[in-house]
Every structure is written in C-alpha cells, then in structure tokens.
Amino acid sequence: DIQMTQSPSSLSASVGDRVTITCRASQSIRSYLNWYQQKPGKAPKLLIYAASSLQSGVPSRFSGSGSGTDFTLTISSLHPEDFATYYCQQSYTTPRTFGQGTKLEIK
Amino acid sequence: QVQLQESGPGLVKPSQTLSLTCTVSGGSISSGGYYWTWIRQHPGTGLEWIGSIYDSGTTYYNPSLKNRISISIDTSKNQFSLKLSSVIAADTAVYYCTRTAHQNDVDDFWGQGTLVTVSS
Numbered sequence: 605d606i607q608m609t610q611s612p613s614s615l616s617a618s619v620g621d622r623v624t625i626t627c628r629a630s631q632s633i634r635s636y637l638n639w640y641q642q643k644p645g646k647a648p649k650l651l652i653y654a655a656s657s658l659q660s661g662v663p664s665r666f667s668g669s670g671s672g673t674d675f676t677l678t679i680s681s682l683h684p685e686d687f688a689t690y691y692c693q694q695s696y697t698t699p700r701t702f703g704q705g706t707k708l709e710i711k
Numbered sequence: 712q713v714q715l716q717e718s719g720p721g722l723v724k725p726s727q728t729l730s731l732t733c734t735v736s737g738g739s740i741s742s743g744g745y746y747w748t749w750i751r752q753h754p755g756t757g758l759e760w761i762g763s764i765y766d767s768g769t770t771y772y773n774p775s776l777k778n779r780i781s782i783s784i785d786t787s788k789n790q791f792s793l794k795l796s797s798v799i800a801a802d803t804a805v806y807y808c809t810r811t812a813h814q815n816d817v818d819d820f821w822g823q824g825t826l827v828t829v830s831s
Contacts, residue, residue: 636815636816638815638817638818640818646823647807647821647822647823647824648758648807648818648821649821650817650818650819653815653817653819654815654817657815659819691757691758693758693818695815695816695817698760698763698771698773699760699773699774699775700760700816701760702757702758702759702760703757704757705757
C-alpha cells in the first residue's frame, strides 16, 4: 500500500494567517492527490483534486500544489470556518489511502 | 445535485455480518463517469478505503478486508450495498458511502455517514 504522511499533525493559527499543510507519498503518485476538509460530526468535503484543481464552490483561498511524492495545501488567509481537520488522499492506485490528518485549531 | 444516504443497523454483534445500504438520489447510479465507494472512519481516527463498485458490477476491495467484504449494486433501486462478515470490535466505525468520479478517481460526494458499533 502507498503510505501517505501529513505534517504537521496539528497546527494552531489565527484568523487571517497563511497556512500550509504538507503531504508526502511513499512512492510517486504523479498528480493523483486529493485534499478533503472534515468538521466534527460531518463527512469529509472535497477541496482540491488532481493536486491543484479547485473543486467547484470551494473558496479561492484554498490552493494545492505538488506532484510525484510531495504535495502542499495552502490556505492563503484563514477564515473562522476553516478550522477543521484536513486529509490528503492518493487516488493513483488501490487501495486508496489517506494521510493521518492535520487538525487546524484556533490560536 | 446528487445525495447519498447510508442505512442499516447501528449495532452488530461480534462474528455477525454488518450490512449497509447507500441510496443515491438526484442522479442515476448508472450515469456515466462515476462509480461508488465505501469508506470508514474509526472513532477519533483517520479514514480507511473499503472498496468500490462500478455499475457493471466490477468491484475493487481493500486487501486488508478482502476476505470479509462484499459490495453489490442494484441499479433498479439506485442503491449499492456493503456486507462485512465476521465483524469484531475493531470494525466499529462511521461508514460513509461516496460517489467517485472516474476522472481523477476522486470522491466528490459523500453520505452523512452512519455509526456502526460492534458489541455484544
């Protein structure tokens, strides 16, 4: 299985901050990398697919980059509703695997 | 827009079979461009891909569960289902059904999730 490793596991930030979350794959996954946001008690929500494509309806302050094994999710200016847990997922091969999550908390 | 809804027992006894159904509304389960997936999340932890099914009936399963899982599809009812046999406490999780887009193999719509507890 392809291992997905996110860093950091948790992050404290303030409204208006720029935040970057990193995801590393154990082997090349080309650009088959997706990012999801999950709030407590809710299903994950797709933010970014194919490493850098913004899902329809997602604010433009979210962006993704990377290819091969190293990827980043950036939130350019944090809004109060952005405090949540973020997961990366590889869709290069089965079994699909997820990172362990990054919990973004209010400082 | 498409909506997915999981249904099934919230409590299953150890060694029994967990059975869940996902009902798709707002679109046909046979529409081109998509297939259908089950994902679970153990309490307080990360996400685990269980498996997927195409409207043709072709399935892909997580090898870690392969001997115990079966995913089926009923296009006439716009539903797909999950069966997980010989459950243990470690199968306690929130189970999600999703729509997966062929292009980029991304889960673009999710059900709200249903908690299944394995306990006697």
